[in-house]
Each structure stands twice: as C-alpha cells, then as structure tokens.
Amino acid sequence: MEPRTYNMLFCGVGGQGVLKAAEICGLAALRAGYHVRKAEVHGMSQRGGSVESHLRFGAEVFSPLIPAGQADFVVSFDRIEGAKFQDALKPGGVHFNRYLPLLRKHGIDPRFENTFFLGVLSRFLPLAREVWLAALAQGFARAPDENRRIFLLGAETDLGDGT
Amino acid sequence: MNTHSHSEKLLLSGDEAVARGAWEAGVRVAAAYPGTPSTEILEALAPLPEVDAQWSVNEKVAYEVAYGAAIGGVRALTACKHVGLNVAMDPLMTSAYTGINAGFVVVVADDPGLHSSQNEQDTRWVGLYGKLPILEPSDPAEALEFTKLAFELSEQFDTPVLLRLTTRVAHSKQDVAVGMRVAGPHKAFRVDAAKYVMVPRHAGPRHAVVEARLAQLRDHAEQTPLNRVELRGRQLGFVTSGVSYLYVRELFPDASVLKLGFSYPFCDDKIRAFAAQVQALVVVEELDPFIETHLRALGLPLRAKHPSFQVGELRPEFIPAIVRGEEKQVKPFPARKPVLCPGCAHRAVFTVLRDLKLVVAGDIGCYTLGASPPLASVHTCLCMGSGFTIHEGFRRAHVHGDRVVGVLGDSTFVHSGITGLINAVYNRVKGVLLILDNGTTAMTGAQHHPATGKTIREEPTQKLVLEDLCRACGADHVDVVDAMDTGLFRRTLEQRLQDDALSVIIARSPCWQLVRTRHAPPEFRREQCQQCYECLEIDCPALSKAADGMIQIDPARCTGCNLCVDRCAYEALLPLRAEPDADSCPGTCG
Numbered sequence: 015m016e017p018r019t020y021n022m023l024f025c026g027v028g029g030q031g032v033l034k035a036a037e038i039c040g041l042a043a044l045r046a047g048y049h050v051r052k053a054e055v056h057g058m059s060q061r062g063g064s065v066e067s068h069l070r071f072g073a074e075v076f077s078p079l080i081p082a083g084q085a086d087f088v089v090s091f092d093r094i095e096g097a098k099f100q101d102a103l104k105p106g107g108v109h110f111n112r113y114l115p116l117l118r119k120h121g122i123d124p125r126f127e128n129t130f131f132l133g134v135l136s137r138f139l140p141l142a143r144e145v146w147l148a149a150l151a152q153g154f155a156r157a158p159d160e161n162r163r164i165f166l167l168g169a170e171t172d173l174g175d176g177t
Numbered sequence: 178m179n180t181h182s183h184s185e186k187l188l189l190s191g192d193e194a195v196a197r198g199a200w201e202a203g204v205r206v207a208a209a210y211p212g213t214p215s216t217e218i219l220e221a222l223a224p225l226p227e228v229d230a231q232w233s234v235n236e237k238v239a240y241e242v243a244y245g246a247a248i249g250g251v252r253a254l255t256a257c258k259h260v261g262l263n264v265a266m267d268p269l270m271t272s273a274y275t276g277i278n279a280g281f282v283v284v285v286a287d288d289p290g291l292h293s294s295q296n297e298q299d300t301r302w303v304g305l306y307g308k309l310p311i312l313e314p315s316d317p318a319e320a321l322e323f324t325k326l327a328f329e330l331s332e333q334f335d336t337p338v339l340l341r342l343t344t345r346v347a348h349s350k351q352d353v354a355v356g357m358r359v360a361g362p363h364k365a366f367r368v369d370a371a372k373y374v375m376v377p378r379h380a381g382p383r384h385a386v387v388e389a390r391l392a393q394l395r396d397h398a399e400q401t402p403l404n405r406v407e408l409r410g411r412q413l414g415f416v417t418s419g420v421s422y423l424y425v426r427e428l429f430p431d432a433s434v435l436k437l438g439f440s441y442p443f444c445d446d447k448i449r450a451f452a453a454q455v456q457a458l459v460v461v462e463e464l465d466p467f468i469e470t471h472l473r474a475l476g477l478p479l480r481a482k483h484p485s486f487q488v489g490e491l492r493p494e495f496i497p498a499i500v501r502g503e504e505k506q507v508k509p510f511p512a513r514k515p516v517l518c519p520g521c522a523h524r525a526v527f528t529v530l531r532d533l534k535l536v537v538a539g540d541i542g543c544y545t546l547g548a549s550p551p552l553a554s555v556h557t558c559l560c561m562g563s564g565f566t567i568h569e570g571f572r573r574a575h576v577h578g579d580r581v582v583g584v585l586g587d588s589t590f591v592h593s594g595i596t597g598l599i600n601a602v603y604n605r606v607k608g609v610l611l612i613l614d615n616g617t618t619a620m621t622g623a624q625h626h627p628a629t630g631k632t633i634r635e636e637p638t639q640k641l642v643l644e645d646l647c648r649a650c651g652a653d654h655v656d657v658v659d660a661m662d663t664g665l666f667r668r669t670l671e672q673r674l675q676d677d678a679l680s681v682i683i684a685r686s687p688c689w690q691l692v693r694t695r696h697a698p699p700e701f702r703r704e705q706c707q708q709c710y711e712c713l714e715i716d717c718p719a720l721s722k723a724a725d726g727m728i729q730i731d732p733a734r735c736t737g738c739n740l741c742v743d744r745c746a747y748e749a750l751l752p753l754r755a756e757p758d759a760d761s762c763p764g765t766c767g
C-alpha cells in the first residue's frame with residue numbers, strides 16, 4: 015500500500031452520475047485496504063445544479079474535503095463546471111476537461127460517461143483491475159456487462175496525450 | 178444497510194453510521210420528518226426488522242413519539258435537521274425536566290454553508306438553553322461510536338442526549354468498522370407523577386434535578402475520553418470539535434489539540450490544563466462562537482476566528498487564516514442554479530401565477546425554485562407551513578387587495594399547513610390557497626407522507642384525502658385540478674380570486690421523478706419561429722437558445738410535457754406525442 019494520499023475531485027451537473035463515480039472509486043480503494051474519506055453535497059443534484067464530490071484515500075486521511083490546491087485529479091463531466099475547479103488542482107495534477115473530447119470520439123452514451131471516466135482514472139491510481147471491476151459490479155446493479163466494457167475502454171484507449 | 182456483516186469495514190455516510198450505531202445499541206423505535214442532511218438516518222433504519230421506524234407528520238410529532246417510546250421502556254431515536262428541531266422545541270425543553278426511562282437520542286444535523294436550508298442556525302446553543310448534553314462526532318466512524326454511547330449516557334444520566342451533526346459529517350463517507358446488535362433495555366414505565374407530569378408543583382423540583390444533573394454532566398465531561406487532549410508541538414494548542422477537528426489535523430498535523438467530542442457542558446478543568454500546556458490557544462469552530470464565548474468567560478487568553486468566518490461553512494484551507502486572525506477571503510464561486518426538472522408540474526402552476534401577476538406567499542419545497550427568474554413567482558419563503566399564514570397576513574394588511582395567493586406543497590401542508598387553513602377559516606379571511614400536490618416530499622428525495630397512503634416501508638396505510646380534509650376544515654370551495662392543465666387551472670384560479678370566499682385549489686400531478694414518463698419532444702419548426710423567446714420564459718432546462726438565435730430542444734432532457742407548446746403563439750412548437758415510454762434509466766445517475 016502506498017503511504018501517500020490520493021485526492022480526486024469529481025464534478026459536473028446533476029444527473030451525470032458524478033456522485034456514483036466517486037462512490038465506486040471509494041469502494042475500490044476500500045477493497046484495496048485504504049482508509050477512505052468522501053464528501054459530497056446531496057439535495058439539489060437531481061434538479062440540474064452543480065454537483066461535486068471529494069474522494070480521498072491513503073494510509074491516514076483527515077479532512078473529508080480536499081484542501082484547495084491539493085487535488086491530484088479533477089474528474090470533470092462538464093467543461094464549465096470543471097473549469098471552476100482549476101484552483102483545486104495541485105501543480106502537475108490531471109484535469110479531466112482534457113479528456114472530455116474522448117467521450118464524443120468514442121460515442122459514449124451520457125449514462126455511461128461516469129464509467130468511462132472511471133476507466134481513465136484507473137490508469138493513474140494504485141488500485142488493481144480486479145478491485146475496480148468488483149467495485150463497479152457492487153456500484154451498478156444494472157447493465158453489468160456494458161459497464162464493464164466501457165470501463166475497460168476507458169482504461170485501455172489511447173488518451174492522445176502520451177499518458 | 179447490511180446488518181449481517183460484522184467485524185468488517187463498510188463505506189458509510191455519517192447518517193448511515195448513526196443508523197448503524199443506533200441499531201447496534203438496540204434501538205427499537207425511530208421517528209423523524211425528513212430534512213437535509215438528516216433524512217438518510219431514518220431511511221437506513223426503516224428496512225431493519227428490529228426497528229419500528231416511521232415518517233412522522235412533523236418533527237414535534239416525531240419527537241414526542243420517540244420520547245413516548247423511551248419513557249415507555251425501549252431505546253428510541255428521533256432525527257431532524259436544525260430547523261426541524263425548532264418545530265420540536267416545545268417537547269424538547271420540558272423533556273429535559275422529565276428525563277427518560279430507556280435511552281433517548283435526539284439527532285440534529287446543522288447545515289453550515291446552506292447547502293439545502295433556509296438558515297445557518299447553530300444547534301449547540303440548544304444544549305446550553307435546554308441544559309442537555311451534546312455529543313459531536315467528527316466523522317462517520319465517530320458517529321457510530323458516539324450514537325451507541327449516547328444511549329448509554331442517556332440512561333446513566335436520565336436525560337435526552339443531543340447528537341449534533343453537520344452536513345460534512347452527515348454526508349461524508351468513510352470506512353467504518355461495524356459491530357453487532359445488543360438487545361437493549363425493556364423497562365416497564367413506572368407511574369411517577371412527580372417525574373412525568375409536568376405541572377408547576379412537579380416542574381419546580383424537576384428543575385432542581387436538571388441543575389443537579391448538569392453539574393454531574395460537567396464532571397463527566399472532565400472524565401470522558403471523548404474530550405481528548407492530543408499533545409504534540411506546544412506552540413499552538415487548538416480547541417475544536419466536529420469536522421473542524423479534521424481540518425485542524427490536516428493543516429496543522431504537528432500542533433496540540435483538545436478535541437471536544439462531548440461538547441456541552443464544557444470540561445473547564447481539562448480546558449484550563451490544556452491552555453497551560455500550550456503557548457497560544459486557538460479556537461477553531463464552524464458557525465457561532467460557542468466554544469469561544471465559553472473560553473472567554475473562563476478568562477483564557479485565546480485566538481479565535483474573525484467574525485467574518487461565522488457566515489458560511491468552514492473549509493480546510495481557511496484554517497491558516499483563522500490562526501493568523503485574518504478576515505475571510507473567498508473568491509465568489511459561480512454555482513449553476515438548480516431548476517425545476519423538465520416535466521415538473523410546479524412549472525405549469527408558476528407560469529400561470531406569473532402571468533396573472535399575483536403576489537405569492539410561498540413556502541419550502543421543490544417549488545421554492547419557482548422564486549428564481551424568469552418564473553420569479555414565489556415571493557416569500559420563511560419556514561414550513563408559512564405559505565398559508567403569510568397569505569392571511571397579506572390579506573389582513575389590505576395593501577395588495579385580493580391579488581394574493583398562498584402556496585405550499587402536499588407534504589408541507591400536512592406538516593404544518595393544516596393549522597394555517599383552520600386559522601383562516603376560523604378568523605374568516607377570504608382568499609385562495611394552493612396545495613401543489615405532487616404525491617411526495619420531493620425536495621428531500623421523495624419520502625412518503627400521510628397523503629401518499631404509504632408508510633416509510635412502502636406498506637399501504639390509510640390515505641389522507643386532502644380535499645376531504647380541506648372541506649372538513651371549512652374551506653368554502655375546494656377544487657382539484659390537474660396541475661399540468663394550465664388552461665383549466667388558470668380559469669379555476671381566476672374564478673376563485675373573484676369569489677368572496679376562502680378557496681383551496683389542489684393542483685395535482687405527480688412529481689416527474691416518481692413517474693419518469695417520456696413522450697416525444699415537440700417538433701420545432703424553424704420557419705415559424707419569430708424569435709420572441711416566450712417559450713424560454715418557462716425556464717425549462719431542456720429548452721435553450723442556439724447560437725443562431727433559434728430554439729433548441731435537448732432530446733435527452735425533454736420529457737415531452739408540451740408545456741412550451743402552449744407558450745408559442747406562432748405554432749413553431751408542435752406537439753408530437755407518441756405513446757408514453759417508461760424511462761429506460763440504467764441507474765447510473767447520482
């Protein structure tokens with residue numbers, strides 16, 4: 015287990031599966047034996063407002079919120095929402111606004127965008143493939159095969175930035 | 178919540194952890210009215226067979242039911258949001274006098290930062306005011322542990338115990354080690370009028386008991402490991418509680434901390450001893466200066482946050498500025514405004530209210546979203562139930578004549594709108610009161626209430642028929658209309674505004690999130706469009722202006738409700754209704 019803390023800020027608008035994506039990433043980290051903290055705001059998500067969820071895991075994590083400027087990843091499902099979190103990112107962190115075009119390129123159904131981005135995120139995190147797939151199955155009761163296929167697409171496709 | 182798993186770790190929210198802790202402590206009765214961020218506590222308890230759980234009519238009712246169960250002999254819990262406790266303040270204050278029999282835990286969730294609330298009140302003052310102990314967990318793991326302990330303390334000191342959460346505790350998740358359930362007490366109620374019948378003759382002596390108990394609780398506060406001294410570097414010594422503790426640990430990992438988990442009454446000796454061991458004492462707390470006020474009264478020199486930090490939630494990155502005594506600096510953070518869902522029947526109603534230029538005494542629910550432009554047709558929002566009573570005040574003020582209506586939702590009507598209707602009838606006020614009946618408590622995520630005819634466990638029960646109730650209350654006219662039928666609704670409303678009567682109109686149509694039916698989107702005919710943008714005035718998120726100035730419909734969001742069709746005078750939007758299509762959602766949404 016790596017001693018450092020990983021900080022992921024998931025953001026988008028209600029209905030995009032932002033909270034679900036963070037939840038599955040958290041379940042995967044939990045399965046891998048990490049200490050996990052997650053913070054989110056419920057309530058307005060269903061009605062199209064901004065949604066954000068902070069997910070952190072490591073050997074020991076205190077704050078459930080990622081302090082400003084310490085996110086390793088901003089996993090944005092919406093360009094405008096993502097742009098608001100530029101300051102959240104740590105120097106050298108990865109902003110998923112750069113991967114938004116991949117969604118269109120691969121023709122990802124909006125309902126599976128979160129699964130695709132989890133696949134992309136999985137390339138950067140020290141969590142084994144089996145752990146991810148188990149968390150995915152736990153998190154999505156429906157359409158298990160399609161979720162798995164799209165996750166693997168995100169995990170293996172050429173990101174076009176040398177990553 | 179899987180109650181079979183034990184000695185394993187689950188990813189639980191603070192609310193789920195409270196439910197788990199209560200279950201492990203042997204809780205038998207749990208009652209609540211929904212309210213963000215406390216709602217999920219009862220939702221997690223409801224499926225558990227050992228627990229008799231209910232959605233109550235309101236928080237006062239919930240409090241009294243749970244209190245009754247506790248003095249009736251079993252461990253009981255009630256949960257509410259901060260403003261919900263205001264509704265239950267009457268039983269709360271006197272239950273401090275009677276004490277309990279089996280353990281009684283009152284869970285209250287505050288909402289610093291107003292994520293989903295109408296104010297930022299700080300419930301810790303209720304401990305001081307009501308002379309009740311407060312436990313304040315910092316995270317879900319502590320929420321589970323403290324809930325169990327709260328039941329024990331309740332019985333040990335014969336008192337209701339407040340368990341105070343905030344949004345960042347209730348709605349954050351963490352890996353939590355869970356345990357097994359104990360049976361919990363089963364203690365017969367002993368008739369004891371001096372303890373349970375609060376007439377002046379008994380309440381006087383019971384007040385003395387309360388004061389004596391407070392002194393014992395103070396002693397306990399000195400002993401309990403929940404008030405924990407962590408000595409590290411001595412330059413800075415933080416006194417903190419709740420989620421603020423985690424922010425302090427994150428930002429100042431090498432500083433000493435006195436963590437107050439039992440945050441009222443205060444452990445004065447422990448605080449003084451801690452202060453003596455550090456060079457600078459710093460209080461870090463969210464919202465009001467609760468700890469700070471007490472420490473100042475003790476005469477301790479300290480640093481505390483600039484008053485500007487009393488507004489809004491604390492964030493970890495604020496801690497260094499607080500230590501330096503600086504004013505709060507925040508960059509305005511543009512959040513996308515929430516809007517009524519496409520297909521929401523509230524939109525149809527507010528479109529009519531706006532067109533008729535009425536003054537609208539509103540209330541709290543999804544329909545409060547009708548306050549923002551371009552609908553802008555909710556003009557007051559104070560507290561639950563006030564839509565009808567504020568309407569009455571407007572009528573009595575005689576400034577706006579009869580161009581006023583009162584509006585509230587079905588769950589809100591049952592919660593505290595009924596009394597306002599009866600008051601209007603009794604005091605002979607005229608006017609029009611609207612109940613927006615979407616068949617659920619939508620705002621907090623679709624909970625049942627008496628008028629849905631189902632219990633918290635989805636079991637059928639006697640259904641409260643709103644129109645019968647309104648007639649029984651004595652309203653002169655009670656009309657029930659389909660909320661989506663804007664023509665009929667408008668005609669009915671105009672008629673009732675003219676009548677010299679007290680009328681109730683129930684605008685009924687299910688919350689779109691419950692039915693999720695989709696029809697084909699209307700057809701947009703470019704050649705007909707005069708670019709008047711009248712259709713955009715209904716604020717449907719599926720409808721927008723395209724770059725070329727034309728109207729575009731987002732087929733992924735449009736429900737085919739055809740509300741926009743009626744707005745277009747040029748037939749540029751035409752209904753294209755196919756058979757309803759049940760939404761094929763794969764369950765991927767948040």
Ligand SMILES: Cc1ncc(C[n+]2csc(CCOP(=O)(O)OP(=O)(O)O)c2C)c(N)n1
Pocket residue numbers: 210211212213236258260261262264295541542543544561585586587588589590615617618619620621
């Ligand atoms: C005293 C109090 N309890 C609970 C809440 C949380 N809350 C806000 S609105 C609401 C009820 C909304 O239901 P309804 O009136 O049916 O309107 P809808 O959201 O369905 O449109 C609740 C529970 C509150 N604000 N105040």
Ligand code: SF4
Pocket residue numbers: 060061516517518520521522523543544615619620688689690691
């Ligand atoms: S959840 Fe229901 S009541 Fe609330 S905005 Fe959506 S459709 Fe309307």
Ligand code: SF4
Pocket residue numbers: 519520698699717718719720730734735736737738739740741742
């Ligand atoms: S039919 Fe019109 S008003 Fe109804 S959801 Fe579609 S775009 Fe919105």
